[in-house]
Amino acid sequence: MNTRLVKVRAADLDSEAGRKAIADAAAGIRAGGLVAFPTETVYGLGANGLDEDAVARIFVAKGRPQDNPLILHVAAPDEVRPLLKAVPARAERLMARFWPGPLTLVLPRSPLVPDVVTGGLDTVAVRLPDHPVARALIAAAGVPIAAPSANLSGRPSPTSADHVLADLGGRVEMVIDGGRTTVGVESTVLDVTTNPPAILRPGGVTREQLEEFLGAVAGPESPAPGATPGAKASAGVPAAVERPRAPGMKYTHYSPAASLMLFIGPPDLVVRTINERAAAEGREGRRVGILTVDEHLGAYQGGAATLLVSLGPADDGRAAATNLFGCLRAFDIQGVDVILAEGVDEAGIGLAVMNRLRKAATRVITVDWG
Numbered sequence: 030m031n032t033r034l035v036k037v038r039a040a041d042l043d044s045e046a047g048r049k050a051i052a053d054a055a056a057g058i059r060a061g062g063l064v065a066f067p068t069e070t071v072y073g074l075g076a077n078g079l080d081e082d083a084v085a086r087i088f089v090a091k092g093r094p095q096d097n098p099l100i101l102h103v104a105a106p107d108e109v110r111p112l113l114k115a116v117p118a119r120a121e122r123l124m125a126r127f128w129p130g131p132l133t134l135v136l137p138r139s140p141l142v143p144d145v146v147t148g149g150l151d152t153v154a155v156r157l158p159d160h161p162v163a164r165a166l167i168a169a170a171g172v173p174i175a176a177p178s179a180n181l182s183g184r185p186s187p188t189s190a191d192h193v194l195a196d197l198g199g200r201v202e203m204v205i206d207g208g209r210t211t212v213g214v215e216s217t218v219l220d221v222t223t224n225p226p227a228i229l230r231p232g233g234v235t236r237e238q239l240e241e242f243l244g245a246v247a248g249p250e251s252p253a254p255g256a257t258p259g260a261k262a263s264a265g266v267p268a269a270v271e272r273p274r275a276p277g278m279k280y281t282h283y284s285p286a287a288s289l290m291l292f293i294g295p296p297d298l299v300v301r302t303i304n305e306r307a308a309a310e311g312r313e314g315r316r317v318g319i320l321t322v323d324e325h326l327g328a329y330q331g332g333a334a335t336l337l338v339s340l341g342p343a344d345d346g347r348a349a350a351t352n353l354f355g356c357l358r359a360f361d362i363q364g365v366d367v368i369l370a371e372g373v374d375e376a377g378i379g380l381a382v383m384n385r386l387r388k389a390a391t392r393v394i395t396v397d398w399g
Contacts, residue, residue, distance in 0.1 A: 067207030131233025
């Protein structure tokens with residue numbers, strides 16, 4: 030199929046062209062089509078969340094396992110009520126504090142929500158995105174929009190329309206180009222059915238923010254040092270998980286084409302270890318990519334066969350989150366054979382960045398001075 034690309038920025042929503050583009054996209058959603066659209070986190074691949082056949086097309090377009098649940102996106106807080114058995118007071122407070130924004134809540138579903146959205150679970154994940162184009166589309170469609178990230182399953186998530194087209198061009202009816210996303214990693218998924226609430230996936234709302242607001246918060250589980258994610262087990266999630274309760278809990282995610290080794294430990298030792306590994310890979314004729322931070326760019330000895338890419342300043346976790354997936358895709362574009370990545374500080378949104386790096390890694394290597 031031909032994929033239609035339309036450019037709609039927030040400033041365009043009041044223009045005739047912007048209104049028409051949103052109306053066309055909303056009509057496509059209501060007709061059972063697939064529309065990729067910007068959110069503040071990453072681009073989503075949207076379908077009518079109440080239409081089983083339309084939602085099933087998401088899994089086909091992405092190559093996504095059907096037991097991997099989806100998030101339903103709404104344009105206003107009250108729109109979640111028909112989707113849920115009830116809205117507990119704790120959920121109400123979270124919505125008032127963090128919506129619109131990068132927080133997804135897992136709550137008991139109502140019979141209105143199709144099984145295909147939830148992977149057969151008795152809960153559903155719901156979110157109100159903090160992006161005017163996303164909310165305009167959902168409001169115009171008049172239905173909740175089921176939307177995972179708009180990429181081929183397992184690939185780095187898309188933070189620009191170009192990323193979406195690279196993966197899904199010819200697979201979806203429309204892509205709305207709303208510019209580059211700002212948060213850069215997916216929403217935090219919080220299970221509100223447990224006591225205390227449990228983080229199932231770290232994301233744009235940090236653990237520290239949730240703890241300040243709620244008190245105790247469980248999860249996410251930390252992987253064992255040196256653990257290597259398997260085909261069915263991502264970092265922090267045991268392979269025994271048969272039915273994931275939220276996106277990103279079971280399968281390999283966010284992976285570039287090249288193998289990625291993630292190095293964790295004292296920064297000076299990590300740099301030295303990566304230099305040694307890069308030299309060894311180079312001797313074997315492999316082109317090396319190094320994922321680092323601004324302060325370390327001058328510490329690497331790579332020659333013409335080494336590609337250095339920075340996440341940003343070492344003390345700026347938000348920049349690392351915004352840049353992460355674009356950096357991983359840059360290595361793909363340049364055709365590197367192996368990526369050697371520095372770990373980042375896991376405070377704040379760094380927890381989400383490291384979650385994505387661990388899931389993308391073929392090996393996680395912890396180094397110390399021994």
